[in-house]
Amino acid sequence: MAAAAKSGIVFDLQTVRSGDAASGGNSGGARIGRFAATGSGVSFNTPSFIAQTSRGAVPHLSGDNLRDHTDVRVVYVALEDFIEKSHPNVPVYNHPSTLRDFISHPSNSLLMLAPRRSPPVTTATPNTDASIAILTSVGFRALEVDDYFNAVSSLRPDIAISPPDLPHQTPGKNRGPKMVFRTELWLGELVNRNASNTPLFAPILPLDIEQQSYYLGYLKEHISSLSGLALYDARLAVNLPDDLKGLPRLSLDEALTPHKVLQRVGWGVDIFDLVFLTQMTDAGISLTFQFPGETARKKEALGVDLWSNEYAASLDPLAVGCKCYACRKHHRAYVQHLLTAKEMTAWVLLQIHNVKIVSNFFAAIRGSITRGTFEEDCKTFAQTYKEEFPEQTGHGPRYHFPSPSPRNALLIQKRLRGYQFKSEGGARKKNPKAFNKLGGDKQEALEGSETPPDIDAERLEQVGLRSY
């Protein structure tokens, strides 16, 4: 089958199930592939997923847990997480080695660099021909595309996504052509200046395929310089020109449920950015779905809300049959306890588990495509599981670094920009405002259900026990 060998990345497309009605097009259809980074020896089968990072860390997972307890093989890192300061003072640029060394990333997964987070937070100002509007932990600013190109050369990620020009709103008549123009311009620049031979993913814009047909032609011409495509609208996978089909397709539009993931697999997407992964972890929901599942009389939930008191004494694993570290060693009662005690370990265990559920999901999808039962299995899955994740009832994790004075606490709170930062139009519930008046009056502390964990524990010491 088609194989594209590029500097550093080899994608071997092994199976394409095309022409089915669900895909609705010629080049759609579920695909099986093998993605390998020649230098580092990391390889994995597709369809698969990437994990988002915040400031270089997969939320809740220190490097040892990520390395030892998950099957994450690619993480997505945004340059905007590293460049608060002006250019000469940016620590990551002054690090004697690479981005991988700066964040001490485990060697069993690849680093994918992009200018912005996914999904990006809407900025106050628009992009220009030479710059992208970004948000750092200290505020909005512009990132010169030149600086991004230099960063790709010096930071040497395993994969870099060429910057797309994405406006905040649905583009009007004139904005579309400008998006295409800039995106092509920037890709051309990056290809020319790619001194470190970093494997590049070209963005596919969220526009109709006709609107970017010249750009797609440009991609065909330069296919030898490309290692993959980053789709900002997964539907376009169906209509991509045949010449580009040998490139792996990363979808960066939000597949908010496993059902949507399956639909996109059918469209021919190979690698997924799963926003729901950390979302569900933060919500205290343990994912429980399997592919394809067994149809029962009543539709099953996609996950279990471990905030529920129902699990207070449950010695069951987070999901029945799961073999992840959290399920082998711990049980629902512990996670329930940790959540209600607002202890950070709750989210560590949930993240390890939820990553495992998602890994198993993709492994089962690959098996199903290989067997030729994918369409049928998707129907079973649709009949087995509810459409949506359970409603979020609990409160997400919060940053609760104690601070010596309330004034500082507020300052830190303001400067905080964890991964929970809400993106415009994102599906995430905003965390209720945290109680952070450290020196505050006791009554207020007692009433504040949003008391940060440490303070919670310390308050308990001060105010005594409820009841035995």
Added chain:
Amino acid sequence: PSALKYELIARCSTTKARASVLRLPHGPVETPLFMPVATQGTLKGLTPEQLESVGCRLCLNNTYHLGLRPGQIVLDKIGGAHKLQSWSHNILTGEFQMVSLLQLATVTEKGVEFLSPHDGTPMLLTPEHSISLQHSIGSDIIMQLDDVIVTTSPDEKRMREAMDRSIRWLDRCVEEHLKGDSYAERQNLFCIIQGGLDLGMRKECCEEMVKRDTPGIAIGGLSGGEAKDEYCKVVDTCTSLLPDGKPRYVMGVGYPEDLVVSIALGADMFDCVWGTRTARFGNAITSSGVLNLRNAIYAEDFRAVDPECQCPVCRPLDSPAPPLLNSTINPPSYASAPRGDDSYTGRGLGITKAYIHHLAAKETVGAHLLTMHNVAFLLSLMNKARIAIVEDRYPAFLREFFFKWYSGDKGKYPTWAVDALRGVGVDLLQGESEV
């Protein structure tokens, strides 16, 4: 009755420092020992195996917090705190820092009365109830309920009352502990010496409590606002009166200087939340003192948090886990996992100060990493002290520790430490520096 065995291994020929193996129901530990505080059944973002990986085999849970959440009924259903948190090693529980409770609590002979933080109804915690809760928790070492007054209280009458009451409450705790299901064969009750800063009262309390013959003895009420030289006098006085064959636990102490001095004064066991709490402020404990990694000077410091540290955070990326801190303790639970399993490896992470600076106060992972390092540092410091005692070079160890901690500036050595150590035959300011 006792569910522990205290084996004295070595004694410093100059100071009162001792090294021992303490055999507990969930495996042996070695003293001097620092015990990290996992208040609510977890150590601030660390998995139990991360805690094991730095050599911890005895951690603390708080009876109050577990009594509140998940509560005694759930604890009974689950089968105790070891099962709750999947911790196969030892647990110590107590009602720590009752001092801080006093603003809102009334102490009567029956027990400590609180107002419920939820509905304001009065609640009563009695010595019997405290023991019953700790039976449900199933901790290897349980602490008596005591009446604690801040050591700096000028009210001598109240201090005496608290001391006398703590003795009476010990009797009630012992009685409760000996009732029923042979708890005393699985759990060790420690008494807590009170008496504030009054050495006479401490002496009296020691004598009374030693008579009760508990498997271990704690020195309580300290680590408040008292002057350090007063603190040292209390520890020194108590250890001189306590029997040789039992572990001595100084509650609430965990600052490195305090630890090494207290060891010289004859204390064996310590606990403190400082090391883990300070990690969440971005503070790293290193052999050259405490560094606040949120400070801009670390933004481009691409060296390990503490280059001398052997913890997973500080060791180079993917470097294999070193042998256990000491050979007596049980191997970590993950060591017996089948090959190919996605089990914990304890391999190095190669984290730099710059990366912690980048994460600090913004991502919880930064706090997890520093928490792990700080606990590792304190456990490793205790281990080094122990080896020095066994090799009978504890005075040299002390000089070396202070020299590094103050980067060679003897002028900065605290007077209280110099004086306290002089009292046990070590002059920090004399003699050759070790570094």
